[in-house]
Amino acid sequence: xxxxxxxxxxxxxxxxxxxxxxxxxxxxxxxxxxxxxxxxxxxxxxxxxxxxxxxxxxxxxxxxxxxxxxxxxxxxxxxxxxxxxxxxxxxxxxxxxxxxxxxxxxxxxxxxxxxxxxxxxxxxxxxxxxxxxxxxxxxxxxxxxxxxxxx
Amino acid sequence: xxxxxxxxxxxxxxxxxxxxxxxxxxxxxxxxxxxxxxxxxxxxxxxxxxxxxxxxxxxxxxxxxxxxxxxxxxxxxxxxxxxxxxxxxxxxxxxxxxxxxxxxxxxxxxxxxxxxxxxxxxxxxxxxxxxxxxxxxxxxxxxxxxxxxxx
Numbered sequence: 001x002x003x004x005x006x007x008x009x010x011x012x013x014x015x016x017x018x019x020x021x022x023x024x025x026x027x028x029x030x031x032x033x034x035x036x037x038x039x040x041x042x043x044x045x046x047x048x049x050x051x052x053x054x055x056x057x058x059x060x061x062x063x064x065x066x067x068x069x070x071x072x073x074x075x076x077x078x079x080x081x082x083x084x085x086x087x088x089x090x091x092x093x094x095x096x097x098x099x100x101x102x103x104x105x106x107x108x109x110x111x112x113x114x115x116x117x118x119x120x121x122x123x124x125x126x127x128x129x130x131x132x133x134x135x136x137x138x139x140x141x142x143x144x145x146x147x148x149x150x151x
Numbered sequence: 152x153x154x155x156x157x158x159x160x161x162x163x164x165x166x167x168x169x170x171x172x173x174x175x176x177x178x179x180x181x182x183x184x185x186x187x188x189x190x191x192x193x194x195x196x197x198x199x200x201x202x203x204x205x206x207x208x209x210x211x212x213x214x215x216x217x218x219x220x221x222x223x224x225x226x227x228x229x230x231x232x233x234x235x236x237x238x239x240x241x242x243x244x245x246x247x248x249x250x251x252x253x254x255x256x257x258x259x260x261x262x263x264x265x266x267x268x269x270x271x272x273x274x275x276x277x278x279x280x281x282x283x284x285x286x287x288x289x290x291x292x293x294x295x296x297x298x299x300x301x302x
Contacts, residue, residue: 038214042213042214044214044234063189064195077233078267079229081229082230116262120229120261122260151237
């Protein structure tokens, strides 16, 4: 999660998108790290999780990331949750929640990972509120920046 | 939808991924066309809709595709539905449904666009079963191919 937090901080400092970071691991080893680059790339799918998944697939030369797990500073949005499911990742650990971020002004679909998991019968193990204070601090840092933009 | 169907046929013939195509339009004019390239790219997010959205963003040089609408040969999966919402696309027209494709063996999250729309309060206009026979025919064509793979 520390790597995800550092990635999010990088994203905040260069105003690449929202204040979000993600990290993929396999057997406790970091495989890939991503942060949100929606504004930098002008690509609405460039979320931290999607960026991390794409990098991991390139590195491992396969779309199937079974055996990997993902750490996200904020609960993955439904797009990212579904991408995680498509990639066969079976464990998500996150800090702040989608509703925390909705309050900042992002155009979130308010569908929790628990709801996605249940309705989609995805059987992904979800751990919430991990390193919560540190992840909340990212949102506060972002709020204080002058060049922030929601989308 | 014809452009989306042609794209899906291209994807079937080169076994790039699932038998799915998408097309983005603005004021009735085609902006971008995509087909599923999950296997070709070894990227689980390379769905037809995501590919079409990315191409449109590149072409229009912006992440915000307000005013565009999307045609998909099959109901967008929850990842693609959410990407469509992030891109501010307000109209989806599709042929076959997620459950039709689940039967083929794809690892779908069985959450319909109606459910995503309702739970996420997305207010996207959804038209189903458009050019249904032609879209069903894509799934039949794919079933007959010898080098098909589900994921």
